[in-house]
Amino acid sequence: MPYKVLVVDDSSFFQMRLKEIISEHQDLQVVGIASNGQEAIELEEELRPDIITMDYEMPFMDGVSAVRAIMAKRKIPILMLSSMTYEGARITLEALDAGAVDFMPKNFAEVSKSSEGLKKRLHEKLLTFLKGSSFQPAATSVRPKPAVDTRPSLRSTPSAAPLSRGxxxxxxxxxxxxxxxxxxxxxxxxxxxxxxxxxxxxxxxxxxxxxxxxxxxxxxxxxxxxxxxxxxxxxxxxxxxxxxxxxxxxxxxxxxxxxxxxxxxxxxxxxxxxxxxxxxxxxxxxxxxxxxxxxxxxxxxxxxxxxxxxxxxxxxxxxxxxxxxxxxxxxxxxxxxxxxxxxxxxxxxxxxxxxxxxxxxxxxxxxxxx
The missing domain is CATH 3.40.50.180 (Methylesterase CheB, C-terminal domain)
Incomplete structure:
Protein backbone atom coordinates (compact mmCIF):
# COMPACT_ATOMS: atom_id res chain seq x y z
CA MET A 1 0.00 0.00 0.00
CA PRO A 2 1.40 3.42 -0.93
CA TYR A 3 1.77 6.12 1.70
CA LYS A 4 -1.07 8.65 1.78
CA VAL A 5 -0.13 12.29 1.10
CA LEU A 6 -2.28 15.38 1.69
CA VAL A 7 -1.31 18.42 -0.43
CA VAL A 8 -2.19 21.86 0.98
CA ASP A 9 -1.84 24.86 -1.36
CA ASP A 10 -4.15 27.68 -2.43
CA SER A 11 -2.84 27.70 -6.02
CA SER A 12 -4.65 25.32 -8.37
CA PHE A 13 -1.51 25.23 -10.53
CA PHE A 14 0.71 24.08 -7.67
CA GLN A 15 -1.98 21.65 -6.48
CA MET A 16 -2.01 19.95 -9.88
CA ARG A 17 1.75 19.91 -10.39
CA LEU A 18 2.55 18.69 -6.89
CA LYS A 19 -0.01 15.90 -7.20
CA GLU A 20 1.52 14.82 -10.52
CA ILE A 21 5.09 14.94 -9.21
CA ILE A 22 4.37 13.15 -5.94
CA SER A 23 2.26 10.46 -7.63
CA GLU A 24 5.10 9.56 -9.99
CA HIS A 25 6.62 7.54 -7.13
CA GLN A 26 4.96 4.16 -6.68
CA ASP A 27 5.15 4.40 -2.89
CA LEU A 28 3.30 7.73 -2.70
CA GLN A 29 -0.37 8.52 -3.32
CA VAL A 30 -2.03 11.94 -3.05
CA VAL A 31 -5.33 11.22 -1.31
CA GLY A 32 -6.55 14.79 -0.89
CA ILE A 33 -5.96 18.45 -1.74
CA ALA A 34 -6.77 21.38 0.55
CA SER A 35 -6.87 25.03 -0.53
CA ASN A 36 -6.34 26.60 2.90
CA GLY A 37 -5.39 25.79 6.46
CA GLN A 38 -8.95 25.16 7.65
CA GLU A 39 -9.58 22.66 4.85
CA ALA A 40 -6.27 21.00 5.73
CA ILE A 41 -7.41 20.45 9.32
CA GLU A 42 -10.73 18.98 8.17
CA LEU A 43 -9.19 16.71 5.51
CA GLU A 44 -6.47 15.52 7.89
CA GLU A 45 -9.18 14.30 10.27
CA GLU A 46 -11.20 12.72 7.46
CA LEU A 47 -8.43 11.12 5.37
CA ARG A 48 -5.79 10.42 8.05
CA PRO A 49 -2.84 10.93 5.66
CA ASP A 50 0.65 9.68 6.49
CA ILE A 51 2.30 12.99 5.61
CA ILE A 52 1.31 16.53 4.56
CA THR A 53 2.90 19.08 2.24
CA MET A 54 1.93 22.56 3.42
CA ASP A 55 2.02 25.99 1.79
CA TYR A 56 2.46 28.87 4.23
CA GLU A 57 0.45 31.78 2.76
CA MET A 58 -3.23 30.93 2.21
CA PRO A 59 -6.65 32.53 2.76
CA PHE A 60 -8.89 31.80 5.79
CA MET A 61 -6.07 30.13 7.71
CA ASP A 62 -2.33 30.27 7.02
CA GLY A 63 0.03 27.30 7.01
CA VAL A 64 1.65 28.03 10.37
CA SER A 65 -1.72 28.13 12.16
CA ALA A 66 -2.73 24.91 10.42
CA VAL A 67 0.48 23.19 11.50
CA ARG A 68 -0.14 24.15 15.13
CA ALA A 69 -3.75 22.93 15.02
CA ILE A 70 -2.92 19.63 13.33
CA MET A 71 0.06 18.87 15.56
CA ALA A 72 -2.02 19.57 18.67
CA LYS A 73 -4.26 16.65 17.71
CA ARG A 74 -1.92 14.19 15.97
CA LYS A 75 1.82 13.99 15.49
CA ILE A 76 2.27 13.75 11.74
CA PRO A 77 5.22 14.82 9.58
CA ILE A 78 4.47 18.09 7.77
CA LEU A 79 6.80 19.33 5.01
CA MET A 80 6.57 23.09 4.37
CA LEU A 81 6.87 24.34 0.80
CA SER A 82 8.21 27.88 0.91
CA SER A 83 9.08 30.68 -1.47
CA MET A 84 12.73 31.70 -1.66
CA THR A 85 12.04 35.19 -0.33
CA TYR A 86 13.14 36.54 3.03
CA GLU A 87 9.50 36.72 4.16
CA GLY A 88 8.97 33.13 3.05
CA ALA A 89 12.01 32.08 5.07
CA ARG A 90 10.83 33.95 8.17
CA ILE A 91 7.40 32.29 8.12
CA THR A 92 8.90 28.86 7.38
CA LEU A 93 11.02 29.12 10.52
CA GLU A 94 7.84 29.84 12.49
CA ALA A 95 6.32 26.68 10.98
CA LEU A 96 9.33 24.62 12.07
CA ASP A 97 8.92 25.96 15.59
CA ALA A 98 5.23 25.03 15.38
CA GLY A 99 6.13 21.41 14.63
CA ALA A 100 6.73 21.08 10.88
CA VAL A 101 9.49 18.56 10.32
CA ASP A 102 11.30 20.23 7.40
CA PHE A 103 10.91 22.56 4.42
CA MET A 104 11.65 22.75 0.72
CA PRO A 105 11.93 25.90 -1.38
CA LYS A 106 9.02 26.13 -3.84
CA ASN A 107 10.44 27.32 -7.14
CA PHE A 108 7.88 28.11 -9.86
CA ALA A 109 10.25 27.31 -12.71
CA GLU A 110 11.22 23.92 -11.28
CA VAL A 111 7.63 22.95 -10.53
CA SER A 112 6.48 24.13 -13.99
CA LYS A 113 8.91 21.92 -15.87
CA SER A 114 8.76 19.13 -13.28
CA SER A 115 12.56 18.94 -13.10
CA GLU A 116 14.17 15.62 -12.26
CA GLY A 117 16.11 17.29 -9.46
CA LEU A 118 12.92 18.53 -7.83
CA LYS A 119 11.24 15.11 -8.14
CA LYS A 120 14.22 13.39 -6.56
CA ARG A 121 14.48 15.86 -3.65
CA LEU A 122 10.74 15.83 -2.92
CA HIS A 123 10.40 12.05 -3.11
CA GLU A 124 13.51 11.59 -0.95
CA LYS A 125 12.29 13.95 1.75
CA LEU A 126 8.78 12.52 1.89
CA LEU A 127 9.99 8.92 2.06
CA THR A 128 12.66 9.71 4.63
CA PHE A 129 10.05 10.91 7.10
CA LEU A 130 7.48 8.26 6.15
CA LYS A 131 9.81 5.34 6.81
CA GLY A 132 10.15 6.26 10.47
CA SER A 133 8.22 4.03 12.85
CA SER A 134 7.15 6.98 14.99
CA PHE A 135 7.04 10.75 14.86
CA GLN A 136 7.40 13.38 17.52
CA PRO A 137 8.59 16.88 16.63
CA ALA A 138 11.51 18.38 18.47
CA ALA A 139 10.45 20.90 21.10
CA THR A 140 12.47 23.93 22.08
CA SER A 141 12.48 26.02 25.18
CA VAL A 142 13.05 29.49 23.76
CA ARG A 143 14.03 32.38 25.97
CA PRO A 144 13.90 36.04 24.89
CA LYS A 145 17.17 37.96 24.97
CA PRO A 146 17.37 39.50 28.46
CA ALA A 147 18.21 43.12 29.17
CA VAL A 148 21.07 42.04 31.42
CA ASP A 149 23.40 39.03 31.25
CA THR A 150 22.03 36.09 33.18
CA ARG A 151 22.98 32.46 33.09
CA PRO A 152 20.11 30.49 31.51
CA SER A 153 18.46 27.49 33.08
CA LEU A 154 19.84 24.15 31.94
CA ARG A 155 16.43 22.52 32.20
CA SER A 156 16.15 19.77 29.60
CA THR A 157 13.57 19.95 26.84
CA PRO A 158 11.83 17.06 25.07
CA SER A 159 13.62 15.72 22.03
CA ALA A 160 12.46 14.20 18.78
CA ALA A 161 11.99 10.50 18.27
CA PRO A 162 13.96 9.33 15.21
CA LEU A 163 12.10 9.56 11.93
CA SER A 164 14.55 7.67 9.79
CA ARG A 165 15.32 4.12 10.90
CA GLY A 166 15.97 2.39 7.61
Whole structure:
Protein backbone atom coordinates (compact mmCIF):
# COMPACT_ATOMS: atom_id res chain seq x y z
CA MET A 1 0.00 0.00 0.00
CA PRO A 2 1.40 3.42 -0.93
CA TYR A 3 1.77 6.12 1.70
CA LYS A 4 -1.07 8.65 1.78
CA VAL A 5 -0.13 12.29 1.10
CA LEU A 6 -2.28 15.38 1.69
CA VAL A 7 -1.31 18.42 -0.43
CA VAL A 8 -2.19 21.86 0.98
CA ASP A 9 -1.84 24.86 -1.36
CA ASP A 10 -4.15 27.68 -2.43
CA SER A 11 -2.84 27.70 -6.02
CA SER A 12 -4.65 25.32 -8.37
CA PHE A 13 -1.51 25.23 -10.53
CA PHE A 14 0.71 24.08 -7.67
CA GLN A 15 -1.98 21.65 -6.48
CA MET A 16 -2.01 19.95 -9.88
CA ARG A 17 1.75 19.91 -10.39
CA LEU A 18 2.55 18.69 -6.89
CA LYS A 19 -0.01 15.90 -7.20
CA GLU A 20 1.52 14.82 -10.52
CA ILE A 21 5.09 14.94 -9.21
CA ILE A 22 4.37 13.15 -5.94
CA SER A 23 2.26 10.46 -7.63
CA GLU A 24 5.10 9.56 -9.99
CA HIS A 25 6.62 7.54 -7.13
CA GLN A 26 4.96 4.16 -6.68
CA ASP A 27 5.15 4.40 -2.89
CA LEU A 28 3.30 7.73 -2.70
CA GLN A 29 -0.37 8.52 -3.32
CA VAL A 30 -2.03 11.94 -3.05
CA VAL A 31 -5.33 11.22 -1.31
CA GLY A 32 -6.55 14.79 -0.89
CA ILE A 33 -5.96 18.45 -1.74
CA ALA A 34 -6.77 21.38 0.55
CA SER A 35 -6.87 25.03 -0.53
CA ASN A 36 -6.34 26.60 2.90
CA GLY A 37 -5.39 25.79 6.46
CA GLN A 38 -8.95 25.16 7.65
CA GLU A 39 -9.58 22.66 4.85
CA ALA A 40 -6.27 21.00 5.73
CA ILE A 41 -7.41 20.45 9.32
CA GLU A 42 -10.73 18.98 8.17
CA LEU A 43 -9.19 16.71 5.51
CA GLU A 44 -6.47 15.52 7.89
CA GLU A 45 -9.18 14.30 10.27
CA GLU A 46 -11.20 12.72 7.46
CA LEU A 47 -8.43 11.12 5.37
CA ARG A 48 -5.79 10.42 8.05
CA PRO A 49 -2.84 10.93 5.66
CA ASP A 50 0.65 9.68 6.49
CA ILE A 51 2.30 12.99 5.61
CA ILE A 52 1.31 16.53 4.56
CA THR A 53 2.90 19.08 2.24
CA MET A 54 1.93 22.56 3.42
CA ASP A 55 2.02 25.99 1.79
CA TYR A 56 2.46 28.87 4.23
CA GLU A 57 0.45 31.78 2.76
CA MET A 58 -3.23 30.93 2.21
CA PRO A 59 -6.65 32.53 2.76
CA PHE A 60 -8.89 31.80 5.79
CA MET A 61 -6.07 30.13 7.71
CA ASP A 62 -2.33 30.27 7.02
CA GLY A 63 0.03 27.30 7.01
CA VAL A 64 1.65 28.03 10.37
CA SER A 65 -1.72 28.13 12.16
CA ALA A 66 -2.73 24.91 10.42
CA VAL A 67 0.48 23.19 11.50
CA ARG A 68 -0.14 24.15 15.13
CA ALA A 69 -3.75 22.93 15.02
CA ILE A 70 -2.92 19.63 13.33
CA MET A 71 0.06 18.87 15.56
CA ALA A 72 -2.02 19.57 18.67
CA LYS A 73 -4.26 16.65 17.71
CA ARG A 74 -1.92 14.19 15.97
CA LYS A 75 1.82 13.99 15.49
CA ILE A 76 2.27 13.75 11.74
CA PRO A 77 5.22 14.82 9.58
CA ILE A 78 4.47 18.09 7.77
CA LEU A 79 6.80 19.33 5.01
CA MET A 80 6.57 23.09 4.37
CA LEU A 81 6.87 24.34 0.80
CA SER A 82 8.21 27.88 0.91
CA SER A 83 9.08 30.68 -1.47
CA MET A 84 12.73 31.70 -1.66
CA THR A 85 12.04 35.19 -0.33
CA TYR A 86 13.14 36.54 3.03
CA GLU A 87 9.50 36.72 4.16
CA GLY A 88 8.97 33.13 3.05
CA ALA A 89 12.01 32.08 5.07
CA ARG A 90 10.83 33.95 8.17
CA ILE A 91 7.40 32.29 8.12
CA THR A 92 8.90 28.86 7.38
CA LEU A 93 11.02 29.12 10.52
CA GLU A 94 7.84 29.84 12.49
CA ALA A 95 6.32 26.68 10.98
CA LEU A 96 9.33 24.62 12.07
CA ASP A 97 8.92 25.96 15.59
CA ALA A 98 5.23 25.03 15.38
CA GLY A 99 6.13 21.41 14.63
CA ALA A 100 6.73 21.08 10.88
CA VAL A 101 9.49 18.56 10.32
CA ASP A 102 11.30 20.23 7.40
CA PHE A 103 10.91 22.56 4.42
CA MET A 104 11.65 22.75 0.72
CA PRO A 105 11.93 25.90 -1.38
CA LYS A 106 9.02 26.13 -3.84
CA ASN A 107 10.44 27.32 -7.14
CA PHE A 108 7.88 28.11 -9.86
CA ALA A 109 10.25 27.31 -12.71
CA GLU A 110 11.22 23.92 -11.28
CA VAL A 111 7.63 22.95 -10.53
CA SER A 112 6.48 24.13 -13.99
CA LYS A 113 8.91 21.92 -15.87
CA SER A 114 8.76 19.13 -13.28
CA SER A 115 12.56 18.94 -13.10
CA GLU A 116 14.17 15.62 -12.26
CA GLY A 117 16.11 17.29 -9.46
CA LEU A 118 12.92 18.53 -7.83
CA LYS A 119 11.24 15.11 -8.14
CA LYS A 120 14.22 13.39 -6.56
CA ARG A 121 14.48 15.86 -3.65
CA LEU A 122 10.74 15.83 -2.92
CA HIS A 123 10.40 12.05 -3.11
CA GLU A 124 13.51 11.59 -0.95
CA LYS A 125 12.29 13.95 1.75
CA LEU A 126 8.78 12.52 1.89
CA LEU A 127 9.99 8.92 2.06
CA THR A 128 12.66 9.71 4.63
CA PHE A 129 10.05 10.91 7.10
CA LEU A 130 7.48 8.26 6.15
CA LYS A 131 9.81 5.34 6.81
CA GLY A 132 10.15 6.26 10.47
CA SER A 133 8.22 4.03 12.85
CA SER A 134 7.15 6.98 14.99
CA PHE A 135 7.04 10.75 14.86
CA GLN A 136 7.40 13.38 17.52
CA PRO A 137 8.59 16.88 16.63
CA ALA A 138 11.51 18.38 18.47
CA ALA A 139 10.45 20.90 21.10
CA THR A 140 12.47 23.93 22.08
CA SER A 141 12.48 26.02 25.18
CA VAL A 142 13.05 29.49 23.76
CA ARG A 143 14.03 32.38 25.97
CA PRO A 144 13.90 36.04 24.89
CA LYS A 145 17.17 37.96 24.97
CA PRO A 146 17.37 39.50 28.46
CA ALA A 147 18.21 43.12 29.17
CA VAL A 148 21.07 42.04 31.42
CA ASP A 149 23.40 39.03 31.25
CA THR A 150 22.03 36.09 33.18
CA ARG A 151 22.98 32.46 33.09
CA PRO A 152 20.11 30.49 31.51
CA SER A 153 18.46 27.49 33.08
CA LEU A 154 19.84 24.15 31.94
CA ARG A 155 16.43 22.52 32.20
CA SER A 156 16.15 19.77 29.60
CA THR A 157 13.57 19.95 26.84
CA PRO A 158 11.83 17.06 25.07
CA SER A 159 13.62 15.72 22.03
CA ALA A 160 12.46 14.20 18.78
CA ALA A 161 11.99 10.50 18.27
CA PRO A 162 13.96 9.33 15.21
CA LEU A 163 12.10 9.56 11.93
CA SER A 164 14.55 7.67 9.79
CA ARG A 165 15.32 4.12 10.90
CA GLY A 166 15.97 2.39 7.61
CA UNK A 167 18.99 2.08 5.35
CA UNK A 168 22.23 3.92 6.00
CA UNK A 169 20.61 6.37 8.39
CA UNK A 170 19.97 3.55 10.85
CA UNK A 171 23.50 2.14 10.98
CA UNK A 172 24.56 1.30 14.53
CA UNK A 173 26.42 3.95 16.48
CA UNK A 174 30.06 3.48 17.32
CA UNK A 175 30.50 3.33 21.11
CA UNK A 176 30.76 6.85 22.50
CA UNK A 177 33.87 7.83 24.40
CA UNK A 178 33.87 10.30 27.22
CA UNK A 179 35.43 13.47 25.85
CA UNK A 180 38.09 15.12 27.95
CA UNK A 181 37.37 18.56 29.30
CA UNK A 182 39.17 21.21 27.29
CA UNK A 183 38.72 24.34 29.38
CA UNK A 184 40.86 27.10 27.94
CA UNK A 185 42.08 24.96 25.02
CA UNK A 186 39.43 25.73 22.42
CA UNK A 187 39.44 28.66 20.02
CA UNK A 188 36.14 27.96 18.22
CA UNK A 189 33.05 25.72 18.11
CA UNK A 190 31.69 24.74 14.68
CA UNK A 191 28.20 23.21 14.54
CA UNK A 192 26.98 21.40 11.41
CA UNK A 193 23.36 20.43 10.72
CA UNK A 194 20.78 19.75 8.03
CA UNK A 195 17.24 18.32 8.35
CA UNK A 196 15.90 19.16 11.80
CA UNK A 197 18.81 21.50 12.40
CA UNK A 198 17.03 24.84 12.91
CA UNK A 199 15.08 23.50 15.90
CA UNK A 200 18.09 21.62 17.30
CA UNK A 201 20.39 24.65 16.95
CA UNK A 202 17.81 26.88 18.61
CA UNK A 203 17.60 24.44 21.51
CA UNK A 204 21.36 24.66 22.03
CA UNK A 205 22.11 28.34 21.41
CA UNK A 206 19.23 29.67 23.53
CA UNK A 207 20.58 27.81 26.57
CA UNK A 208 24.08 29.31 26.40
CA UNK A 209 25.07 32.30 28.55
CA UNK A 210 26.15 35.64 27.10
CA UNK A 211 29.67 35.07 28.46
CA UNK A 212 30.21 31.77 26.62
CA UNK A 213 34.01 31.82 26.24
CA UNK A 214 34.56 30.98 22.54
CA UNK A 215 32.99 32.00 19.21
CA UNK A 216 30.47 29.64 17.59
CA UNK A 217 30.02 29.06 13.86
CA UNK A 218 26.85 27.39 12.54
CA UNK A 219 26.76 25.62 9.18
CA UNK A 220 23.10 24.77 8.51
CA UNK A 221 21.97 23.52 5.11
CA UNK A 222 19.71 26.38 4.03
CA UNK A 223 19.28 28.45 0.87
CA UNK A 224 19.94 32.16 0.52
CA UNK A 225 17.55 34.39 2.52
CA UNK A 226 16.77 31.55 4.91
CA UNK A 227 20.08 31.88 6.76
CA UNK A 228 19.54 35.62 7.17
CA UNK A 229 16.05 35.10 8.62
CA UNK A 230 17.34 32.26 10.79
CA UNK A 231 20.21 34.31 12.24
CA UNK A 232 17.94 37.27 13.01
CA UNK A 233 15.37 35.04 14.70
CA UNK A 234 18.05 33.26 16.73
CA UNK A 235 19.58 36.59 17.76
CA UNK A 236 16.23 37.69 19.23
CA UNK A 237 15.92 34.43 21.17
CA UNK A 238 19.48 34.10 22.45
CA UNK A 239 21.65 35.84 25.04
CA UNK A 240 24.51 35.59 22.56
CA UNK A 241 24.82 37.91 19.57
CA UNK A 242 23.90 35.99 16.40
CA UNK A 243 24.69 37.28 12.90
CA UNK A 244 24.75 35.98 9.36
CA UNK A 245 28.46 35.74 8.56
CA UNK A 246 29.97 38.15 6.04
CA UNK A 247 33.34 38.15 4.33
CA UNK A 248 36.17 39.59 6.47
CA UNK A 249 33.92 39.71 9.56
CA UNK A 250 36.09 39.50 12.68
CA UNK A 251 35.65 36.47 14.92
CA UNK A 252 34.81 37.44 18.52
CA UNK A 253 33.87 35.66 21.72
CA UNK A 254 30.20 35.96 22.67
CA UNK A 255 29.13 35.85 19.02
CA UNK A 256 27.49 33.22 16.84
CA UNK A 257 28.11 33.29 13.08
CA UNK A 258 25.65 31.60 10.69
CA UNK A 259 27.14 30.56 7.33
CA UNK A 260 25.19 32.26 4.51
CA UNK A 261 23.09 30.11 2.20
CA UNK A 262 24.40 29.54 -1.30
CA UNK A 263 28.01 30.22 -0.27
CA UNK A 264 30.87 28.58 1.62
CA UNK A 265 32.31 29.64 4.96
CA UNK A 266 36.03 29.35 5.69
CA UNK A 267 38.56 31.06 7.99
CA UNK A 268 41.47 33.35 7.20
CA UNK A 269 44.93 31.94 7.77
CA UNK A 270 45.49 33.57 11.20
CA UNK A 271 42.02 32.65 12.48
CA UNK A 272 40.97 36.22 13.19
CA UNK A 273 38.22 36.59 10.59
CA UNK A 274 35.76 34.72 8.39
CA UNK A 275 36.08 34.16 4.66
CA UNK A 276 32.92 33.82 2.58
CA UNK A 277 33.45 32.43 -0.92
CA UNK A 278 31.01 31.66 -3.77
CA UNK A 279 29.41 28.23 -3.74
CA UNK A 280 31.09 25.94 -6.28
CA UNK A 281 28.52 24.03 -8.36
CA UNK A 282 30.61 20.87 -7.92
CA UNK A 283 29.82 20.90 -4.18
CA UNK A 284 26.35 19.59 -3.29
CA UNK A 285 25.90 21.61 -0.11
CA UNK A 286 26.14 25.38 0.05
CA UNK A 287 27.11 25.92 2.82
CA UNK A 288 29.03 22.69 3.41
CA UNK A 289 29.97 21.35 6.84
CA UNK A 290 32.92 19.48 5.31
CA UNK A 291 34.43 22.68 3.89
CA UNK A 292 34.01 24.63 7.14
CA UNK A 293 35.49 21.77 9.18
CA UNK A 294 38.42 21.37 6.78
CA UNK A 295 39.22 25.08 6.98
CA UNK A 296 38.92 25.04 10.78
CA UNK A 297 41.29 22.05 10.99
CA UNK A 298 43.82 23.85 8.80
CA UNK A 299 43.64 27.16 10.69
CA UNK A 300 42.90 26.28 14.32
CA UNK A 301 44.53 22.81 14.36
CA UNK A 302 43.81 21.08 17.72
CA UNK A 303 41.63 23.87 19.16
CA UNK A 304 38.25 23.13 17.54
CA UNK A 305 35.09 21.49 18.86
CA UNK A 306 33.00 20.19 15.97
CA UNK A 307 29.39 19.26 16.77
CA UNK A 308 27.44 17.22 14.21
CA UNK A 309 23.66 17.48 14.55
CA UNK A 310 20.64 15.89 12.87
CA UNK A 311 20.59 15.75 9.08
CA UNK A 312 20.28 13.65 5.96
CA UNK A 313 23.40 12.42 4.21
CA UNK A 314 27.00 12.47 5.39
CA UNK A 315 28.15 16.09 5.05
CA UNK A 316 30.67 16.73 7.82
CA UNK A 317 32.17 13.25 7.94
CA UNK A 318 35.28 13.97 5.87
CA UNK A 319 35.74 17.33 7.56
CA UNK A 320 35.44 15.63 10.95
CA UNK A 321 38.18 13.23 9.90
CA UNK A 322 40.49 16.19 9.22
CA UNK A 323 39.59 17.76 12.57
CA UNK A 324 40.43 14.52 14.37
CA UNK A 325 43.72 14.22 12.50
CA UNK A 326 44.62 17.74 13.65
CA UNK A 327 43.91 16.81 17.28
CA UNK A 328 40.51 18.48 17.65
CA UNK A 329 37.29 17.08 19.16
CA UNK A 330 34.00 15.85 17.70
CA UNK A 331 30.61 15.48 19.38
CA UNK A 332 27.60 13.94 17.69
CA UNK A 333 23.89 14.14 18.42
CA UNK A 334 22.43 10.78 19.44
CA UNK A 335 19.96 8.82 17.32
CA UNK A 336 17.00 9.11 19.70
CA UNK A 337 16.95 12.93 19.54
CA UNK A 338 17.79 13.27 15.83
CA UNK A 339 15.04 14.02 13.32
CA UNK A 340 17.15 12.18 10.73
CA UNK A 341 20.13 10.17 11.96
CA UNK A 342 22.28 10.52 8.86
CA UNK A 343 25.07 13.04 9.44
CA UNK A 344 25.79 12.10 13.07
CA UNK A 345 25.65 8.38 12.19
CA UNK A 346 28.19 8.80 9.38
CA UNK A 347 30.68 10.42 11.77
CA UNK A 348 30.02 7.93 14.59
CA UNK A 349 30.31 4.91 12.28
CA UNK A 350 33.65 6.24 11.02
CA UNK A 351 34.71 6.18 14.71
CA UNK A 352 35.47 9.88 14.73
CA UNK A 353 33.07 10.86 17.53
CA UNK A 354 34.43 11.59 21.01
CA UNK A 355 30.97 11.76 22.58
CA UNK A 356 27.42 10.90 21.45
CA UNK A 357 25.03 13.21 23.28
CA UNK A 358 21.23 13.75 23.45
CA UNK A 359 20.15 17.12 22.10
CA UNK A 360 18.79 18.20 25.49
CA UNK A 361 22.26 17.77 27.06
CA UNK A 362 24.51 19.39 24.45
CA UNK A 363 24.29 22.98 25.75
CA UNK A 364 24.85 21.84 29.33
CA UNK A 365 27.94 19.90 28.26
CA UNK A 366 29.22 22.88 26.27
CA UNK A 367 28.91 25.09 29.35
CA UNK A 368 30.66 22.58 31.62
CA UNK A 369 33.43 21.49 29.24
CA UNK A 370 34.32 24.43 27.00
Missing amino acids: GADAAPVAPSKSSARFKGKLKIVVIGASTGGPVAITDIITKLPANFPVPIVIVQHMPENFTKAFSERLDRQSQLSVVEAENSMRIECGKVYVAPGGKQLMFDRNGSSIKIVPGDERVNYKPSVDIAYASAANVFRNSVLGIVLTGMGADGCEGARLLKQSGSYIWGQDQASSVVYGMPAAVANARLTDAVIPLSSIAEKMISDV
